[in-house]
Amino acid sequence: MTRSPLTLLAEALADRTVECIDLTNTLSPDFPVIVLPAEFGQCAPFRMEKVSRYDDNGPAWYWNNISMNEHTGTHFDAPAHWVTGKDLPSNTVDAVPAQDFVAPAVVIDISNEAAADADFVLTRAFLEDWEAQHGEIPKRHWIALRTDWYKRVGTPDYLNLKEDGAHSPGPDGRAMEFLVHERDCVGLAVETVGTDAGQAFHFNPPLPAHSILHGNGRYGLQCLTNLDKLPTFGAMIIACPLKIEGGSGSPLRVIALVERTPA
Amino acid sequence: MGLQSPYEGVAICAPTTVPYVRFSPESAHWWAGAALQSLAQTTGLGPADIDGFCFASFSAAPDTVVGMVQHLGLSPRWMDHIPTGGASGVMALRRAARAVQCGDAEVVACVAADTNQIDSYRQTLAGFSRFSQDATYPYGFGGPNATFALITGNFMRQFGVTRETFGKLCVAQRQNALSNPLALMKTPLTLDQYMSARPISDPVHLFDCVMPCAGAEAFLVTTPEKAEELGLSSARVLATIERHNAFTEDSVQFRGGWERDREALWQRAGCVPEDMHCVQVYDDYPVIVAMQLADLGFCEKPDLTDFIAANDFTIPGSLPLNTNGGQLSAGQAGAAGGFQNLTEGLRQILRCPLGDQVPEAARALVSGFGLVNYDRGVCTGAAVLERQALR
């Protein structure tokens, strides 16, 4: 009897030939959120107020009220997040097809470049070089941009905010056009606080990742961690945003299934 | 202002003292009942025989004379409540005497009773009066000691009186107390001890202060005929005065209402200070004793030092003063402290003292001073009593 793919997966999970890697940062009040110019509305950080903890407000139970922005902590961007995706069908988190919550990833490692230059820009040329080395980026994959930026969490270097704005790596417009239209990516998954580079407001077109991803019904995953633990090909990302009615995005738990070759 | 009408057909008798204790768990009601019981023992009168009731207390709350009447089973046709502390004895006498004189009542029991429970002194102070609660006690909460310290210091400065002069009064009163078995202070006091006592609120030192305690005092006001029928010795009232809130213009109190009315007192009494065989004045602090001696006409204030030096205030002395020891040595039982001067004056002229007898005593001056509502005593009063009949 042939065993079904899911049975095989279950066995692999059980014997640890498939491992789950947690790609999520801990939601805490001091986890940084994106900073916009002060005259714009701001992203609310994560907040937690105790309701009871085995006390007079609830003798046997512990629970908290929490609040945050849809884009706080490790989070998912739906197409409706950006003006370019405002008229697309199924563009909010409650309407995104569940099928898209599980998708393979290809990991593009720009950690050395980002370490050398916080403003490193991912270009089409870089991607073409990368494909020449590693092979073509498969269709319907998350493009996971490994920058090792997650190692800066808890330091001022994570947002890396200077007087002229934030400085963190990200793609330019042509790279995004390439990934969306020629490689049909599911979305862009990054360790930085946004899918766009820190200085992307000054790009032409500005904020190309947001603009092009969401204008074409693709997604963003931000504030990921542990992308350095994933293989270049073969990881399966499970990222299920909360089903917020009309929501533009959502904090979420992101995990990756990774095959481990036996030692 | 015309002369006060004479007190005719009035007899004061049966001075009664319920022995004081430092602290008592009992209520003012209990002490008032004890005073009436003691009065009944002396007079043979029961609740039905008493048709007038005059009551003074600080610690009977929430009751007034009304609650007390029902509590103690009286059915008087005349009653009064005297909330004036140190002036309450003279004021009770004035009111009861006129009630009897006019036939509103025939047998008036005048009773002052106060308890002293642990911490009740502090509580009494904290809510003593509106002005003291707002404007005196939050200023260091020295109680009357602090207020009278201000008065004493000012008086000493203004009239050149020293502590030694006040000390002589306190030492003499202690000497008088030693013969009184009911006095709380039972050991002699020397001037050295007085001078070296610990300071309480400068310049007031320990022996300038009374000891709060529980106790009750009472006397009977009736007609001479009734007194005779009951076989009681009695005294008559020669004259009385009363004045409240006098001399508001004085920055610090250095005189009391007596000064305004003393002429009327002596004129009505038909005698002079020197005719008094004993003087029972309110003595919460020695400065008030000195103030009364001057305000009632014994000497002028600048002469107080010489006057006090020249006189002997013990029982056999030239001017027997507070012959039971006064509150300074016998104890201050709240409002009963305002009756003590009256009962002791009465005892001396009726020849039934608690301690030693003033020789040949037939006339007594009784003076009251009460209620430090704010920065000074508000109520003053005095009475001149004379023996009527000994039985």
Add this chain to the structure above:
Amino acid sequence: MTEPLPIPKRKDPLKRSRFGLVPPGLRSRAASEMATFAAQGRFVLQSCDRCRSITYPPRDRCPSCWGTLTWADQDRGARIEAVTTIRHSTDNFFRNHMPWRIGTARLDAGPVAIVHLHGEVQQGDRVRMTLRLDRGGNPALFAVPQKETPNMQDDPQLRCFTADPKHRRVLVTDGRTAIGQAIARALLKAGAQTVFLGDADPLMRYPGKAEIEAQEGIEPVSLNLTDSGSVQELAAQLGGRVDIVVNTAGFVRPGGVAFGAKLSDLQATFDLGAVGLARLAQGFAPAMSARSDDGVNSAAAFLDIVPVSGLSGQSGYAGAAASAAARLSLMSGLRGEMQQSGIRVLSVLTGPVDDDWHQDLPQPKVAPGQLARAVVHALTEGQGITCAGDVAKDLFARWQANPLLTMREENR
């Protein structure tokens, strides 16, 4: 001159802190009304509406003509007629502070008053009268020397009526602004031993950070009033060492109610201004209450800087004004709660400050230095309500005269 206060030693861990008692608190309604003027540092007595005679203690009718009475500012001159040093009291607060000096003052305004005395004041002296709040929030007359003398504020009896920062440790909740920094500097200059300077976002630089953090006496701390955990954590660290809290945090954005408003701004201003104030109080007030009378550096005051628009509302800044109103209300509640513990609860009312969020408002605006002076004044005088700047003074005066009219004037 007054002996300078000794620098407090570290606490002996075997010693129980002295219990933070307050003087007797029972007062008439008239005396309570006097407290509202004491809170403003005004010296008032009652004046008869008919015969103009001045009276004291607080009465409900004129003793000269039985007319009605109104509190009015009076000449501060007086002469001390009599003095006593109280060495024994049945009240536990005063027992802990014996000896205590009081006097009889003949006020130039007329009446005689029993007053607290500064240590340098003697019988016969001409003095300057002050009307203050005692530790229980009740009005108290305090006579001080006519002219400022060296270390005058260090008088131990006077110090019971102030929250003087000298030798005390102060938490300034938000040091990221020019205002917070100016206040921190002013407190150090006024003798504060340490200023714990709050930073809501230690990972994010702010203007002046390097300079202020380099200053001796400044200890940067992480404190975000919108984060309960952050407040609790700092309170756990500093609770027993903070003597004065100065809340400089606030979130002001322009906006109306129905027009030109952002609800997220409204939420932010309430969360930081009002809820944040409550978080701060819950974190620090209990520990402060427990040590309100334990020596030179006893816990003394909880001070909040709040827009004066909280009294009236303000067109164009409706949300900020509403949040300020909530803060004032919470401070009133806190004042009531702290009355039994001897911690002063003080509000400094400010007009629009000269910052990024009031660029379009006309002058005069409150400069950081002005606000810092008001804070130091409020603490050294123990004053319940202090206006910083002319706008606050003007609005507060109008509001006292006619609150409903002021609300109309400020909202059109």
